[in-house]
Structures are given as structure tokens and as C-alpha cells.
Amino acid sequence: MGAITKNAEAPGERAYRRIRTDILFGRLLPGQKLKLDRLKQDYGVSVSTLREILNRLASERLVLAEGQRGFDVTTVSVEDLREIAALRELLEIHALTESFAAGDDEWEANVVAAHHKLSLMEERMKSGDHSDTETWKRYDWLFHQALISACGSSTLMETHGGVFDKYLRYQMLALSYRGDVAAREHKQLLACALKRDAAKACKILREHIHGGVEHALATGTIG
Amino acid sequence: MGAITKNAEAPGERAYRRIRTDILFGRLLPGQKLKLDRLKQDYGVSVSTLREILNRLASERLVLAEGQRGFDVTTVSVEDLREIAALRELLEIHALTESFAAGDDEWEANVVAAHHKLSLMEERMKSGDHSDTETWKRYDWLFHQALISACGSSTLMETHGGVFDKYLRYQMLALSYRGDVAAREHKQLLACALKRDAAKACKILREHIHGGVEHALATGTIG
DNA sequence: TTATATGATAAAATCAATTTTACCTATTGA
DNA sequence: TCAATAGGTAAAATTGATTTTATCATATAA
Incomplete structure (x- = not known):
């Protein structure tokens, strides 16, 4: 929706949009652990590309990145x-x-x-x-x-x-x-x-x- | 200043804070090209870690990430x-x-x-x-x-x-x-x-x- | 029994190497 | 002379491999 737009064709950008909308539309649920190996398969990008995406989403507060413990979907309250x-x-x-x-x-x-x-x-x-x-x-x-x-x-x-x-x-x-x-x-x-x-x-x-x-x-x- | 805090000891986190304050305090100037090879030397982290950082900063609008053309410090007006x-x-x-x-x-x-x-x-x-x-x-x-x-x-x-x-x-x-x-x-x-x-x-x-x-x-x- | 320490395992963070993309230059044809 | 294009180079994007970190289970001492 209001996502920052770069090159729409690039694989990293495609995966970013997919993950973002999956969070927004509840296909990735609040609090859910986002394991890199699993996401790698689901979205078809490598771990590094994935981490770039998750860091962006963490910056947007749609994902929580804590310590060296990986990434979760931001919880709701x-x-x-x-x-x-x-x-x-x-x-x-x-x-x-x-x-x-x-x-x-x-x-x-x-x-x-x-x-x-x-x-x-x-x-x-x-x-x-x-x-x-x-x-x-x-x-x-x-x-x-x-x-x-x-x-x-x-x-x-x-x-x-x-x-x-x-x-x-x-x-x-x-x-x-x-x-x-x-x-x-x-x-x-x-x-x-x-x-x-x-x-x-x-x-x-x-x-x-x-x-x-x-x-x-x-x-x-x-x- | 208001940067998102993760593990302060981690090399990636340290580099993030340094680059961020360097932008905020004008040591990295508006419009300046942020070449990965150069930053890698200056901040002592690898290209992947660097890209995670720059993606976060792009999400904060302190850095501009356009197309497949790398990263610039956000311009001022x-x-x-x-x-x-x-x-x-x-x-x-x-x-x-x-x-x-x-x-x-x-x-x-x-x-x-x-x-x-x-x-x-x-x-x-x-x-x-x-x-x-x-x-x-x-x-x-x-x-x-x-x-x-x-x-x-x-x-x-x-x-x-x-x-x-x-x-x-x-x-x-x-x-x-x-x-x-x-x-x-x-x-x-x-x-x-x-x-x-x-x-x-x-x-x-x-x-x-x-x-x-x-x-x-x-x-x-x-x- | 409880607390602390040790080792094994799984996952994350980082690094180094490869592939892809953009950009500049030079060359050819109009 | 200018436009278009092909080739070469530099940088970015992506990948796969390595290192580091956290976590969980087990064992040992208080």
C-alpha cells in the first residue's frame, strides 16, 4: 500500500511487497516467528536479501527485530x-x-x-x-x-x-x-x-x- | 538519537548508529553517493551488513535507495x-x-x-x-x-x-x-x-x- | 532439590564470492 | 555531425558458505 517503491521488477522488491502485504492482510500473524530458512523457501530469495527486507519492515514497525534472536511479526494490542x-x-x-x-x-x-x-x-x-x-x-x-x-x-x-x-x-x-x-x-x-x-x-x-x-x-x- | 535500538554491541548495530549520526551531523553530506566498497572500509563491516543498514536508513528516509543504482544520502531542500x-x-x-x-x-x-x-x-x-x-x-x-x-x-x-x-x-x-x-x-x-x-x-x-x-x-x- | 555449569544443536549474523545491472566510451552508419 | 549501438568496466544485487550467538538438555555441585 504505502510501501516505499524501488524497482518493482527486482526479486528483492517483489518479496518485500509480498511479505509486507502478507503481514498487513494477516497471512503472517502477529507474534509469529519469522525463521529465515522457512521464509527463504516461501518467498524464493536468499537469506541476505531476506534480511534486507526484514530490516526495512522492522524500521516500519511491522516486524520486531530483537537482539540476535531474529525476527517476529509485530504483536497487536x-x-x-x-x-x-x-x-x-x-x-x-x-x-x-x-x-x-x-x-x-x-x-x-x-x-x-x-x-x-x-x-x-x-x-x-x-x-x-x-x-x-x-x-x-x-x-x-x-x-x-x-x-x-x-x-x-x-x-x-x-x-x-x-x-x-x-x-x-x-x-x-x-x-x-x-x-x-x-x-x-x-x-x-x-x-x-x-x-x-x-x-x-x-x-x-x-x-x-x-x-x-x-x-x-x-x-x-x-x- | 531516536534510532531503533537492538543489540548495541553487535558490529552491525554499531555501524548503523555511526552511519546514522554521521548523516544527522553532516559528516555524510546530502546527496552524497554511498559506495559500498568505500563504506565497507570506513565502517568495518561487510557489504551484506552494510546493505541491511542502508535499507533501514532508506526506510527512515535518511538515505535514498533508487532502482539498482545503490544508495545516496537524502538531499535537503x-x-x-x-x-x-x-x-x-x-x-x-x-x-x-x-x-x-x-x-x-x-x-x-x-x-x-x-x-x-x-x-x-x-x-x-x-x-x-x-x-x-x-x-x-x-x-x-x-x-x-x-x-x-x-x-x-x-x-x-x-x-x-x-x-x-x-x-x-x-x-x-x-x-x-x-x-x-x-x-x-x-x-x-x-x-x-x-x-x-x-x-x-x-x-x-x-x-x-x-x-x-x-x-x-x-x-x-x-x- | 535447586542452582550453576557444560556441551550439543539450531538459528541468526556476518562474510566472501558470483551474478546481474547500469554506465561510460568508442565505433559505425546515416 | 549526430544518433544509435555494441563492448567493456565498475558497482550493485543476489547468492551460498562461514562464523557467531542463543537456546535447550543434561550433568554436576551446593
């Missing part, structure tokens, strides 16, 4: 989810406000386009087709990125991206569907964007994030 | 400095407010202690002894960390730490002394902390950061 959500809120609210104030026609068009793609996916989800959750979540991410894309700070957007991804992991671990509520909120955010109503957008975004947190916690799969 | 400063402000103001509201006696004692160490250093700097800038800046960092340490979110503190370090690099690149003004502001921040006057502390912090930015830009060594 209620406390951490609340911190992640609060930080996402702080960053996204701020960026949203700036973006609404500065966005031009080009920005508006991108927002509309991003919402359209997301909306199509959300319709499909609504009618029971949960086959491509990854694409759905990528579109979700792209819509939120589009909203804040006129904030004027790539540093802010990258930082937000990293936090957003960790938030996403919690949503995926809770793995219970909340698409209908989210879809409505997305529509409301779009409407606010077109009216440049930052205050209302912030209010909806706050509810959007808090709703996600409480929904995730209610499933009881986190703590 | 006026725009980037402004973004970094704005993000530091957003995070630190928020954390400060929370911390002032929640801090207990233990927290106050830590703040006083951190300021005392910094203050001693600042006196030394004032009287012309600029021999240990690194320790000075580490104490600066520790004081600001102490102020926000009761904010209740380690995620927020770590994110802030990363941004703070990039801000620090700009200060070091400008390499012109501003210790007297900063020292006065630090004293004011301490007084605010003891009175729990978050509003005034935020105001001073804003000036503290903006002052640093304008001072750095005035030297003409950034753009």
Missing part, C-alpha cells in the same frame, strides 16, 4: 490500536483541512475518480462478493490519499501512509465486514470535498476512524 | 525543511498538550532532571565551548522527549522522534549557533511544564521551531 487510530486521526484531520483549502480542479477530479473506483468495489462487496479484499482496501487507501493529496506536504502524506497501513492491519485482523457503514461515510466525505466543507469532513472522518476501532474491538480478535 | 518543521510542530504540540494534562510527579522530576543536564551544557556552549555538539543535541532531544513523555502514546513519541532527527539534521547543516535563544526558550518551556500551562508552552514551542527554521534558512546553506 488494544492499546496499540488506539494509539495508531489517534495518530491517524491527528495526521489525516490536519492534512484534510489543508487539502480542502488548497485543492484545485485537478484535485477535485482525482477525488471523484478515486471515489468512483472505490464505490464500484463497495457495491460489489455489498452484494456479497468478498473475493478481492486486497483491491478493495487499496482503493480505500487511494481514496483517503486523494482527499489529502493537496495538503502540500509529501512528508505528511508518507507519514500518514505508514500509520494508515498499521490501522489497516487491525481492520484485516478483525476480519468482520463493515463495508456498508464505511461506504456511506466515504460518500459523505466526497460530498464534503466538493463543497470544501472541511469542518464537516473532519467530523465524519473522526467517526469513520472511531467506528472502525470500536468495530474491530467488538470482534474480540485483537486483545 | 527549503521545502522539505518547512514540511519537517510543520510536522514536528503538529506532533509535538499535540503530545505536549496531552502530556501536560496527564503528567504526574515522576514526570515532573524527569523534566526537571532533563532540563538540568541540558542547561549545564547550554552554559558551557554560551561560554564558547563548542567541542561536544553531539552531546548537547542529545540533551536537547532528551529534554523535548521528557516534556512529551506523559502523552500516553509510544507510537506518537516514536513518530515524533523520527521527525525530530530530520529536523536536527537541518540544524546541524546550517551549523550556525543559536544556543542562547534556544536556551531561553527551554527555560520557559520548563516553567510552563511546572505550571502545567499547555497553551503558553505551545506558543513558545511554535516560536522555538519557527525560529530554528528561519535561522537555518538565513545561513543560506540549505537551498
